[in-house]
Amino acid sequence: MMYNVLIADPLNAVGILPLKNAKNIHVVVDTGLSAIQLHDKISEFDALIVRSQTQVTRLLLENASRLKIIGRAGVGVDNIDIEAATELGIMVVNAPNANTNSAAEHTMAMILALSRKIPQAYYALKNHQWDRKKYIGVEVRGKTLGIVGLGRIGAEVASRAKGQRMKVIAYDPFLSPEKAAKMGIEYGMLEEVLRVSDFITVHTPLLKETRHLINAQAFELMKPGVQIINCARGGIIDEDALYEAILSNKVAGAALDVFEEEPISHHKLLDLPEVIATPHLGASTIEAQENVAVDVSEDILNFFSGSIVRHPVNLPSVPKEIMNKIEPYFNLAEKLGTFLIHLIDEAVEEVTITYAGELSKLEVAPLTRNTMKGILKRHLGTHVNNVNAMYLANKRGITIQESKTTQKKGFTNLMTCEIKTKSDTRNISGTLLNGLGSRIVKVDNYRVDVIPKGHIVFIHHNDQPGVIGRMGSLLAEYQINIATMQVDRSDMGGDAIMVLKIDKHLENDELKALKDLDEIKDVKAIDL
Numbered sequence: 449m450m451y452n453v454l455i456a457d458p459l460n461a462v463g464i465l466p467l468k469n470a471k472n473i474h475v476v477v478d479t480g481l482s483a484i485q486l487h488d489k490i491s492e493f494d495a496l497i498v499r500s501q502t503q504v505t506r507l508l509l510e511n512a513s514r515l516k517i518i519g520r521a522g523v524g525v526d527n528i529d530i531e532a533a534t535e536l537g538i539m540v541v542n543a544p545n546a547n548t549n550s551a552a553e554h555t556m557a558m559i560l561a562l563s564r565k566i567p568q569a570y571y572a573l574k575n576h577q578w579d580r581k582k583y584i585g586v587e588v589r590g591k592t593l594g595i596v597g598l599g600r601i602g603a604e605v606a607s608r609a610k611g612q613r614m615k616v617i618a619y620d621p622f623l624s625p626e627k628a629a630k631m632g633i634e635y636g637m638l639e640e641v642l643r644v645s646d647f648i649t650v651h652t653p654l655l656k657e658t659r660h661l662i663n664a665q666a667f668e669l670m671k672p673g674v675q676i677i678n679c680a681r682g683g684i685i686d687e688d689a690l691y692e693a694i695l696s697n698k699v700a701g702a703a704l705d706v707f708e709e710e711p712i713s714h715h716k717l718l719d720l721p722e723v724i725a726t727p728h729l730g731a732s733t734i735e736a737q738e739n740v741a742v743d744v745s746e747d748i749l750n751f752f753s754g755s756i757v758r759h760p761v762n763l764p765s766v767p768k769e770i771m772n773k774i775e776p777y778f779n780l781a782e783k784l785g786t787f788l789i790h791l792i793d794e795a796v797e798e799v800t801i802t803y804a805g806e807l808s809k810l811e812v813a814p815l816t817r818n819t820m821k822g823i824l825k826r827h828l829g830t831h832v833n834n835v836n837a838m839y840l841a842n843k844r845g846i847t848i849q850e851s852k853t854t855q856k857k858g859f860t861n862l863m864t865c866e867i868k869t870k871s872d873t874r875n876i877s878g879t880l881l882n883g884l885g886s887r888i889v890k891v892d893n894y895r896v897d898v899i900p901k902g903h904i905v906f907i908h909h910n911d912q913p914g915v916i917g918r919m920g921s922l923l924a925e926y927q928i929n930i931a932t933m934q935v936d937r938s939d940m941g942g943d944a945i946m947v948l949k950i951d952k953h954l955e956n957d958e959l960k961a962l963k964d965l966d967e968i969k970d971v972k973a974i975d976l
């Protein structure tokens with residue numbers, strides 16, 4: 449299978465070599481596409497790689513019939529409609545660690561350039577003005593740096609600012625006073641950080657909750673003469689409010705690497721002498737660009753080779769060691785879901801997945817997702833994958849429950865899936881046998897031993913003499929060979945089941961003929 453990958457924003461040439469060298473990947477680099485051109489072209493591609501410039505909208509994704517993965521060569525994914533991607537089953541990966549250093553270094557460069565008015569003095573000198581009085585700055589030593597958002601970059605900025613002998617106070621919803629103390633910084637709620645800081649730098653993602661986090665009310669709380677730095681995302685700071693705060697002398701200076709709209713050539717903030725700016729250069733170093741390109745290329749290769757992606761954005765990330773342990777159960781989980789849904793004739797209301805024995809010690813969420821993929825695929829088709837399975841289930845009001853028990857239930861590991869509908873409850877169990885692969889070991893609590901692969905016929909019948917013979921003769925009439933057969937019953941003469949493996953898919957007329965046999969209550973044809 450050949451996969452077409454479109455690189456739509458400029459990427460480091462060395463970093464994309466792993467992709468270019470892969471035999472099954474065809475890379476197209478086209479960084480000058482307009483939104484309309486990209487929209488027209490996107491349906492040819494299986495993967496799309498972007499930085500922050502290309503807008504990956506719902507409209508674009510709805511036209512991307514082949515697209516399976518989007519790689520963001522960087523951190524921020526606010527230019528990608530993640531909800532639409534998830535809904536359409538398109539995986540999004542990014543490179544969250546690859547440009548942390550560069551962004552932190554750029555932030556420090558901005559703080560120092562701002563405090564010493566270096567860009568303004570440089571600009572004046574280039575224009576032949578030697579003015580030493582106008583460009584008197586302030587030391588950062590002993591000043592308080594307020595950090596809003598203490599994630600990867602915020603934390604790196606904190607440690608560098610301490611190196612400049614600054615006092616650091618930070619607010620982050622995941623920061624505790626204890627954790628802050630361990631990092632040698634102070635913890636404060638947002639308001640306190642805003643009140644006490646001489647310099648304030650923001651390092652949050654741009655989310656609904658962080659849009660205009662620093663607004664007119666926030667500026668009111670700040671010390672007069674405060675200096676503001678934004679090397680995270682335009683939109684975290686309300687640009688109009690910042691403009692007013694500078695005009696009113698509340699804010700003495702601002703250093704901006706990012707803007708609410710990009711790219712820009714004119715902006716009222718750029719006309720203010722107190723504002724210094726760079727055109728979104730935080731990650732623009734040779735090192736960061738090579739790192740992001742390598743990370744995202746590798747994850748796209750991982751994805752197409754069926755390996756675990758390291759930096760998924762729209763799936764919870766599972767550490768490699770844990771993923772290695774659960775990977776053998778992946779296929780079994782999907783097959784259990786696929787088998788069980790074929791026994792169901794009504795709307796699914798509730799799915800309960802129980803992980804027993806050794807499985808109970810593992811992180812099982814990816815298995816639950818794959819089970820749901822198996823369940824939903826029957827009616828929703830092949831676009832269901834483990835990116836959108838939980839989303840699609842939630843949308844349909846299906847309740848999903850996971851439970852774990854250390855009891856072994858006769859097997860060292862056992863996964864049981866139960867589906868409840870308005871009037872029925874059905875279940876299936878499977879296990880991984882050491883060295884022998886996976887097996888379905890129970891259906892509706894009847895004991896079976898079935899390799900979950902191939903064409904299966906599940907028959908529910910009355911335990912009466914002759915049923916098995918009649919069924920065998922009928923299949924023989926249709927020239928259908930039975931490869932394996934399992935029978936179990938509740939009690940003598942009571943309810944019974946058969947699980948047959950046959951050598952071909954059972955057609956509708958063959959299925960109907962089987963259903964019409966005496967003592968047969970139900971027949972399901974399942975292709976696993």
Ligand SMILES: NC(=O)c1ccc[n+]([C@@H]2O[C@H](COP(=O)([O-])OP(=O)(O)OC[C@H]3O[C@@H](n4cnc5c(N)ncnc54)[C@H](O)[C@@H]3O)[C@@H](O)[C@H]2O)c1
Pocket residue numbers: 523524525544547548551596597598599600601602619620621622651652653654657658661679680681705706728729730731732
């Ligand atoms: N200028 C650039 O070129 C450049 C380069 C890299 C990253 N970035 C941007 O920098 C930002 C931070 O990146 P990161 O890698 O450190 O991300 P991160 O996810 O590691 O850290 C973000 C932190 O913000 C915190 N946060 C979320 N909401 C908050 C709120 N309301 N108040 C306070 N904190 C909040 C989170 O808890 C998290 O700890 C992102 O916006 C990213 O896109 C910009």
Ligand SMILES: O=C(O)[C@H](O)COP(=O)(O)O
Pocket residue numbers: 499500501521522523524525547680728730731732
């Ligand atoms: O979020 C990021 O990684 C940075 O903003 C870098 O964006 P860029 O890839 O467009 O330079």
